[in-house]
Amino acid sequence: QVQLQESGPGLVKPSGTLSLTCAVSGGSISSSNWWSWVRQPPGKGLEWIGEIYHSGSTNYNPSLKSRVTISVDKSKNQFSLKLSSVTAADTAVYYCARGRYCSGGSCYFAFGYWGQGTLVTVSS
Amino acid sequence: AIQLTQSPSSLSASVGDRVTITCRASQGISSALAWYQQKPGKAPKLLIYDASSLESGVPSRFSGSGSGTDFTLTISSLQPEDFATYYCQQFNSYPQKYTFGQGTKLEIK
Numbered sequence: 001q002v003q004l005q006e007s008g009p010g011l012v013k014p015s016g017t018l019s020l021t022c023a024v025s026g027g028s029i030s031s032s033n034w035w036s037w038v039r040q041p042p043g044k045g046l047e048w049i050g051e052i053y054h055s056g057s058t059n060y061n062p063s064l065k066s067r068v069t070i071s072v073d074k075s076k077n078q079f080s081l082k083l084s085s086v087t088a089a090d091t092a093v094y095y096c097a098r099g100r101y102c103s104g105g106s107c108y109f110a111f112g113y114w115g116q117g118t119l120v121t122v123s124s
Numbered sequence: 125a126i127q128l129t130q131s132p133s134s135l136s137a138s139v140g141d142r143v144t145i146t147c148r149a150s151q152g153i154s155s156a157l158a159w160y161q162q163k164p165g166k167a168p169k170l171l172i173y174d175a176s177s178l179e180s181g182v183p184s185r186f187s188g189s190g191s192g193t194d195f196t197l198t199i200s201s202l203q204p205e206d207f208a209t210y211y212c213q214q215f216n217s218y219p220q221k222y223t224f225g226q227g228t229k230l231e232i233k
Contacts, residue, residue: 036222046160046168046211048222059220062125095167099222100215108174109215109222110158114167 002027004096004115012090012122018083022096022115029077030054033101036111037070037081039092047092051099052079086122093117126150126216130225136233141202145228147195147212156215159188159197162227163208171210172197207232 008020022035029035037049050060052070060068069082083090097111127150137143147157155175160168170179172188175195185200199206212225 045227046213046224048224051220051222061221062219097167109156110170110173110179110213111160111168112170112173112179114169117167 002098002113004098004113006094006096006115006118008118008120010119010121012086012120013124014087014122016086016122018081018086018090018094018120018122020081020094020096020118020120021078022080023076023078024098025077027098029072029079030074031101032103034059034099035072035079036097036099038095038097038111038114040095040117041089041092049081049083049094088122091120091122093119125221126153126214126223128212128214128223128225130210130212130228132228133226134229134231136231137202138233139202139204143199143202143230145197145210145212145230147190147197147225149193149195149214152192153214153216155191157188157190157195158213159186160211160213161206161208162211168211202230204232206230 003025005023012018034051036051050070052058052072067084072079095117096115098113100109129148131146157175159172162168171182171186176188187198209227209229211227
């Protein structure tokens with residue numbers, strides 16, 4: 001059973017950089033999966049931030065692309081998110097999730113495993 | 125960019141009711157559409173993938189259907205634990221990105 005766990009500072013100053021890490025257990029980050037970050041502002045809906053494959057290939061939400069960097073550390077079985085130039089609008093619960101994968105000739109495009117989420121508040 | 129619009133945005137229903145939530149895409153999409161259930165303070169839980177495939181362990185009262193631009197999530201007989209917010213989600217191949225609907229909050233009548 002794959003498990004994901006987010007970690008990182010819960011408070012970031014405006015104009016600073018938000019940094020989070022997602023540790024993957026119960027499975028290898030080098031498997032045929034893409035790994036994503038999703039966020040949810042308080043009381044609002046879900047927004048996909050971006051994804052990474054173990055090769056280092058990435059895709060980002062165009063609305064956040066200029067500020068987002070996602071990286072992978074295969075040796076630690078984890079992946080990370082950096083979001084720069086944050087404002088109060090970036091205050092949200094940030095989730096990591098296992099996304100799309102292909103197996104046996106079929107591909108699946110849903111988030112089957114999620115971390116518990118971590119609240120990041122942007123405030124001075 | 126493809127947008128997903130869910131209707132209704134909120135819904136009041138009683139235990140035992142049959143409930144349908146709709147997700148409409150701004151243009152035709154593949155069947156790579158999923159549905160999630162989210163309870164307060166918890167991560168979303170995958171219910172349906174590929175528009176109509178039931179995720180392992182999810183009760184059979186949940187079902188999904190649709191194609192093209194119109195998709196539905198149906199709960200055949202509401203149980204107390206089903207009161208939550210539901211989201212649809214699709215994956216677009218070009219550009220490669222995921223999109224979520226705005227959510228439907230299902231409340232007890």
